[in-house]
Amino acid sequence: MNAADHSLIERLAQHLRRPVPKIVRTNARLHLLDWLGCVAGARSSEIARIQSAMAGVGPVDRAAWLGNVLEMDDVHRTAILHPGPVAWPAALGIGGDAVDDGLENALDAAVRGYEAMITIGAMFDGRHYAHWHNTATAGGFGAAAAAASRLGADIGQTVAALGLAGSVAGGLWQMRHEPVMAKQWHLAHAVATGTSAARYAMAGVTGPRYVLEGPQGLFAATCAAPGEIVLADTWRIGEVSFKPWGACRHAHPAIDAALLLKAEGGLSGPVTLATYRDALVFCDRPTPRTVQEAKFSIQHAVAIVMERGIPRLQDFEPDAIAALADARAAVSVIEAPDMTGAYPAHFGAxxxxxxxxxTLIDTLGDPERPLDRDGVIAKARELMAWGGIDAGAIDEAIGIALEGGRVSDITDLLDRWL
Known part of the structure; x- marks a missing residue:
């Protein structure tokens, strides 16, 4: 394919045709388990209760709302987005008699969803991220790629699906400033839009090929200087980080640095935390009032480590918010220009x-400091237990995610949970 003669999404669609190696599929199972843990952990949340009261909503559609409620979903640094909560429900939710129930096909579909979402998200620039939620704007592309793969789409149908999904891309950050559930809606909307785009593309509906770089395309509307497309030789799911702590990823460098200093016996107030600019834009919040605000507070994150050690989910709940007020007051935050210069390739503090x-350059869970298989499994166990899943059912879920062979085993599991 001559790149000069084809649009960006045509080049991406061709790139997605590559076979997925077994080792990549094996790694994808860990991301599947991680997503299942995040869903299970959120099953008692308010948004889960709303979903359970709505008639006619299937288990995967319910799960699409829950993957990022606890702020523990996987993350890609340079694209600055969370691919798992979009790719997995899109890959698993395509049903019907014409769709193979084999889990390996769904794993391949999810890997392609990750690839599309990361490739497009990594082209967005700072102007885009200042206003647009990358997980939402790139998410429709990822869902479309995953669903198209599961449906057996050819290149032309994949291009149509990506073009249709991209033509209605959106998701504004305004929801960060209000106590609302729009962030979860963004993910569910991306999944629904992308999967719908793939189904219509399979039926013959076409979409704009130049939806990214065209004169009235997504880049023109939302970016000042979009990056070049990078079509990696490897599958980019291998670049995705696991999140060990239940807070915004921008707060994780502060947590890790505080844990290291505490281990050396040197963490005591007053404390100054220096980090990159976006971490402060999103997480400079000295007086959080809600669970969500606490998860987006560097001051609260450091206070947890000072007073309690390793952060647990309960450390972001209302009782902990009240108890840690004095410790938070001892934490000051400033920008570190060297950290801003290294971001987003490195999340440091x-x-x-x-x-x-x-001084910390890379955060636990990043490829440079990976969370190993046992760590991912332990995290999933903790999340599922937090969500009220009993020990036997947790073992069953881990076995299905890591060794199972049918998509229906996953959807049945979600049906019982939700």
Whole structure:
């Protein structure tokens, strides 16, 4: 394919045709387990209760709302988005007699969803991210790619699906400033839009080939200087980070740096945390009032480590918010220009207190400091237990995610949970 003669999504559609190696599929199962843990952990949330009261909503559609409620969903640094909560429900939710029930096909579909979502999200620039929720704007593309793969789409149908999904891309960050559930709606909307686009493309509906770079395309509307497309030799799911702590990823460098300084015996107030600009834009919140605000508070994250050690989900609940007020007041945050310069390739932080200083370049769960298989399984167990799943059912879920052979085993599991 001559790149000069084809649009960006045509080049991407061709790129997605590659076979998915077994080792990549095996890694994808860990991401599937991670997503299932995030869904299970959120099954008692308010948005889950709303979903359970709505008639005619299937288990995968319900799950599409829950993958990021606890802020523990997987994340890609340079694309600055969370692919798992979109790719998995899109890959698993395509049903019907004409669709193979084999889990390996769904794993391949999810890998392609990750690839499309990351490839497009990584082209967005700072102007885009300042206003647009990358997981939402790139998410429709990822869902369309995953669903198209599961449906057996050819290149032309995949291009149509990507073009249709991209033509209605959206998701504004305004929801960060209000106590609302729009972030979950963004993910569910991306899944529904992408899967619908794939189904219509299979039926013959066409979409704009130049939806990204065209004169009235997504880049023109939302970016100042979009990046070049990168079609990696490997599958980019391997670049995706697992999140060990139940907070915004931008707060994780602060948590990790604080844990390291605490281990050295040097963490005591007052504390100064220096980090990259976006971490402050999203998480400079000294007086959180709600669980969601606490998850987006660097001050609260560091206070947890000072007073309690390793953060647990209960440390972001209302009782902990009240109890840690004095510790939060001892935490100051500033921008570190060197950290801003290294971002988003590196999410770093520098913490200083009377007892010492620690500088952290990469965060736990990133490819440079990976969470291993046992760590992912332990995280999933903790999340499922938080969601009220009993030990036997947790073992069953882990077995299905890591060794199972049918999509219906996953959907049956979600049906019982939700």
């Amino acid at each position: 520098r913490i200083t207190s009377a007892g010492g200083e620690v």
